[in-house]
Amino acid sequence: MLLLLGTTALFAPMLAPRDPLSQNLDQDLIAHSREHPLGTDKLGRDLLSRIIYGGRVSLLVGMATVTLSLTIGVAIGSFSGYFGGLVDQMLMRLVDILMAFPGILLAIAFTAVLGPGLDHVIVALCLIGWTGYARLVRGEILSLRERDFIHAARALGGRPKRIILRHLLPNLLPPLLIQATFGLAAAVVAEGSLSFLGLGVEPPTPSWGSMLNDGRQFLLVAPHLTTYPGLALMITVLALNLVGDALQERLNGRNR
Amino acid sequence: MKRYVLYRLLFLLPTLLGALTLVFLLIHLIPGDPVDVMLGETAATADKEALRESLGLNRPLSVQYRTFMFDLAAGDLGRSLYERASVTEIVRARFPATLELALCAMIAAIAISFPLAVVAAVRRGSWIDRSALTFSLFGLSMPNFWLGPLLMIIFSIQLGWTPVSGRGGFGHLVLPAFTLGLGMSAILIRILRASLLRAMNEEYVQTARAKGLSEQRVWLKHTLRNALLSVITIMSLQFGSLLTGSLITETIFSWPGIGRLTVQAIQTRDYPLVQGCVLVIAVSYILVNFLTDLAYRLVDPRITYGE
Numbered sequence: 001m002l003l004l005l006g007t008t009a010l011f012a013p014m015l016a017p018r019d020p021l022s023q024n025l026d027q028d029l030i031a032h033s034r035e036h037p038l039g040t041d042k043l044g045r046d047l048l049s050r051i052i053y054g055g056r057v058s059l060l061v062g063m064a065t066v067t068l069s070l071t072i073g074v075a076i077g078s079f080s081g082y083f084g085g086l087v088d089q090m091l092m093r094l095v096d097i098l099m100a101f102p103g104i105l106l107a108i109a110f111t112a113v114l115g116p117g118l119d120h121v122i123v124a125l126c127l128i129g130w131t132g133y134a135r136l137v138r139g140e141i142l143s144l145r146e147r148d149f150i151h152a153a154r155a156l157g158g159r160p161k162r163i164i165l166r167h168l169l170p171n172l173l174p175p176l177l178i179q180a181t182f183g184l185a186a187a188v189v190a191e192g193s194l195s196f197l198g199l200g201v202e203p204p205t206p207s208w209g210s211m212l213n214d215g216r217q218f219l220l221v222a223p224h225l226t227t228y229p230g231l232a233l234m235i236t237v238l239a240l241n242l243v244g245d246a247l248q249e250r251l252n253g254r255n256r
Numbered sequence: 257m258k259r260y261v262l263y264r265l266l267f268l269l270p271t272l273l274g275a276l277t278l279v280f281l282l283i284h285l286i287p288g289d290p291v292d293v294m295l296g297e298t299a300a301t302a303d304k305e306a307l308r309e310s311l312g313l314n315r316p317l318s319v320q321y322r323t324f325m326f327d328l329a330a331g332d333l334g335r336s337l338y339e340r341a342s343v344t345e346i347v348r349a350r351f352p353a354t355l356e357l358a359l360c361a362m363i364a365a366i367a368i369s370f371p372l373a374v375v376a377a378v379r380r381g382s383w384i385d386r387s388a389l390t391f392s393l394f395g396l397s398m399p400n401f402w403l404g405p406l407l408m409i410i411f412s413i414q415l416g417w418t419p420v421s422g423r424g425g426f427g428h429l430v431l432p433a434f435t436l437g438l439g440m441s442a443i444l445i446r447i448l449r450a451s452l453l454r455a456m457n458e459e460y461v462q463t464a465r466a467k468g469l470s471e472q473r474v475w476l477k478h479t480l481r482n483a484l485l486s487v488i489t490i491m492s493l494q495f496g497s498l499l500t501g502s503l504i505t506e507t508i509f510s511w512p513g514i515g516r517l518t519v520q521a522i523q524t525r526d527y528p529l530v531q532g533c534v535l536v537i538a539v540s541y542i543l544v545n546f547l548t549d550l551a552y553r554l555v556d557p558r559i560t561y562g563e
Contacts (some may be wrong), residue, residue, distance in 0.1 A: 097274035098360055102500040102541045109534045112522040113282050120279070189399045191411070191503055196401040197519055209401065223409045230402030232388065238397035245393075 001239040010056040029222045039224045041214060047224065050206035051232050057200075057207045058236065061118065062187040065125040066180050072126065073133025074176070078164045080134065081141030092138070093129045103128040104190055111199040114123050120202050125190050129183065134159035136179055140172050172249035181247055185240035192233055208233045260553055268546050275542060279441040279535045280324050283527050284317065294337060294525050310335070311528065333532035338524050343532035347514060351536070353423055354513030357506065358498040360429050361436035362491065368437070369444035374480065376445070377452035386443055395442025400501060404435040404508035421510035436501050440494045447490050451483035458482070485552075492548035496541040 008015055017037075024044035031039045038047040080088040107124035114120045144150060145168070153163050194200040195209025203210065208229045215225030283290060289311060291304045308314050311334075312323055327334070333343035351469040376388035411431060418427050455461060457480055464474045502515035510516065514533055521529035 012295060093270065094274075097271050100271045100542050100545065101278060101538055102496065105500045105503070105534060105537055105541075108503065108518075108522070109279070109530065110281050112530055113527070185397070192399055193401060196504065196524070197507065212401055212405065218468050219409055220413055223413075226402070226405045226409065230399070230406065233402060234394075234398050237392065237399070241393060241397050 001235070002243060005055060005236055005239065006059065008052055009059045012052045012056050016046075016052045018046040018049045020045060020049040020053040021204050022046070022219060027223075029218060031222065031224050036165050038228050039222070041211070041222075041225055042218065047211075050211060051208070054206040054208045054211060054229060055232060055236070057118070057195075057205065058188045058191055058233070061121055061125070061191040061200075062184045064122045065187040065191075066130055066183050068122065068126045069129030069183065070133050070176065070180055072130035074169070074172075076130065077134035078141060078168065080166070081138035082145060082160060082164055086139070091134070095134055097132045098179055099135075101128065104193060107190060107194060108197065108199060111194055116194075116199050116202050121191055121194055121200050124194070125187055127186070132179060132183070133176065136175060137172055140175065144171055146169055157251050174247075178244060178247045178251060181240055181244040185237045185244065188233070188236055188240070198252055243256025257553065261550060264549055268542070271542055272539065275538045276325070276535065277321075277526060279531055279538065280321060282534070283531055284320075292528070294527055307337070327534075333535065334528040336521075336529045337526045339526075339529070343529050346517065346529065347532055347536050350512060350514045350517045354499065354502050354506070354515060354563060357432055357436060357502060357511055357513055360433035361498050361501075361505075362440065362495055364433045364437035365440035365444055365494075366491070368441040369448060373445045373448035373452065374475075377449045377456070378475070380453065385449075388449065392442040392445040395438045395445075398438065400435050400439065401504050401508065403438060404431070404505060407431045407435060408508070413450060421508075422511050428509075432505050432511055435508070436498055436505045440491075440498065441503070443490060443494065444487060448483060448487050452479055452488045455479045455483045462501065488548070489548060489552050492551065493545060495548075496544040499537055499540055499544070 017165040019025060022045060024040070027033075027036070027040050027044040028042050029040060030036055030044075033039070036046050036048065038051065040047060041050070071151060076091055080091045087094060103125075107121075110124040111120050112116075114124075119172055141164075153167050158167075191200055191207070192209035192212070195207040196213045198210070198213065200209055201207045212226055212233075215222070215229070218225050289304075291308050291311075292299075295304060310318050315323075331344055333347065335341065336343055336346055339346060345551060372388045372391065376385040379385055408420060408431065411417045418430050422428055460482075461474060461478050464478045465471075469477075502511075502513055503518055504515070505511065506513045506515035507519045514536060518530060518533035518537070521533060522526075
């Protein structure tokens with residue numbers, strides 16, 4: 001399912017039957033037709049094409065948010081866990097403070113101030129997104145750094161950077177992979193929420209969240225405008241949660 | 257307990273200060289001139305100057321920060337640009353509606369999750385168990401900005417059972433409370449089921465059975481009671497999330513709470529009001545989590561958190 005969603009998003013220009021931005025006011029709010037299998041919106045734009053292109057935005061924001069948060073979180077968590085001391089204490093207090101702040105509220109406030117836009121959404125979601133990875137990596141490194149193989153690497157003269165990259169981080173891949181999968185699902189929903197509030201991507205670029213918001217005005221006459229983009233979003237999040245659950249079961253089971 | 261409260265208070269203060277500083281910085285993050293963003297570039301110079309003066313934006317940042325903190329200590333959140341009223345008064349008028357919705361959403365979540373989780377744990381591996389887990393997975397994956405309109409289409413527009421939007425009697429509450437509470441119920445089902453299954457294997461439960469207690473008594477008095485501990489924490493923590501989740505749910509159902517107020521303030525670029533709303537929601541969220549920690553310690557004195 002995820003592979004299908006990813007492929008559809010990647011090859012959207014080839015797979016979408018029509019231009020997602022092309023308007024045709026003579027054919028607005030059609031429920032179903034041969035030309036438009038999922039109907040059209042208020043400007044006569046093909047809904048199927050807009051959903052396909054909307055998937056691109058959701059997955060792009062999700063992937064970028066996870067990659068950026070993961071990079072920042074792993075760097076800070078590794079540094080904090082490996083070296084410890086005052087810097088570790090300060091970084092972890094910062095993590096505590098950021099984690100105590102409701103993430104989506106900060107993202108909403110941030111994009112409200114900076115204005116909508118793909119880059120603003122990604123930065124807004126990373127503001128708190130990195131903290132979970134940092135805490136996870138720090139905790140794991142704290143328990144791993146006293147293990148024999150790390151002592152051996154140190155005794156052989158291994159430098160901290162090499163020990164972290166070659167010996168510690170490979171051991172953290174399973175929990176990071178699980179957290180990244182759930183993080184991707186959360187980022188897709190968060191992007192949808194921001195777009196729904198008009199703070200995500202700017203029109204006329206299609207996004208599932210903004211399509212749902214547009215559809216709210218036509219609940220009585222064109223419920224398909226709300227049903228299909230939401231279904232696409234839910235299937236994506238459901239698939240990611242299922243993969244996350246399966247990974248958790250398999251990788252944690254193996255670790256036990 | 258006193259030492260524990262002091263420890264948590266010591267942690268609460270920098271957290272609150274950090275949150276307040278973050279909120280303060282938000283309005284100063286606006287690239288370029290914040291007044292241009294609020295009034296538009298075509299606004300008259302005199303209007304811009306007046307706004308700059310009233311918001312204190314022509315003073316150094318450190319002075320603005322100090323004034324912000326002192327005003328806050330006096331309960332002054334500034335004045336709304338468009339409603340021409342005190343932000344504190346506006347927020348105070350809207351907060352009860354948000355609280356009402358959050359509490360009802362919590363009740364809805366409990367009403368859905370508790371029976372499902374208990375039956376799922378008792379009949380582990382059965383179709384009921386699998387259905388409960390599937391329901392939970394769907395609940396976790398269904399964004400409330402889709403669920404809300406979907407429920408509206410079915411129950412308000414097609415069946416006509418509930419009002420479409422607004423605040424009024426019980427009927428007005430049903431759909432928003434269910435929309436907001438579904439995510440929480442999905443989490444509660446998973447946690448309560450797992451806690452019950454764990455508790456079932458504990459020695460005290462086996463002892464209770466060996467003593468010849470009825471299965472019902474074993475469940476109610478021993479298993480469920482102990483499994484509830486972890487659920488109470490999650491419930492309280494989730495209550496904080498309900499406050500932030502209200503932004504979208506209140507917007508969908510035109511619920512006149514602080515969430516909808518925040519979104520309206522964002523749309524009208526009323527930044528003092530945005531700042532006030534974000535601040536109140538964030539501080540409520542942090543305080544709810546703080547009180548949860550204390551309550552949990554009261555329920556389970558073994559908790560120490562590195563005292």
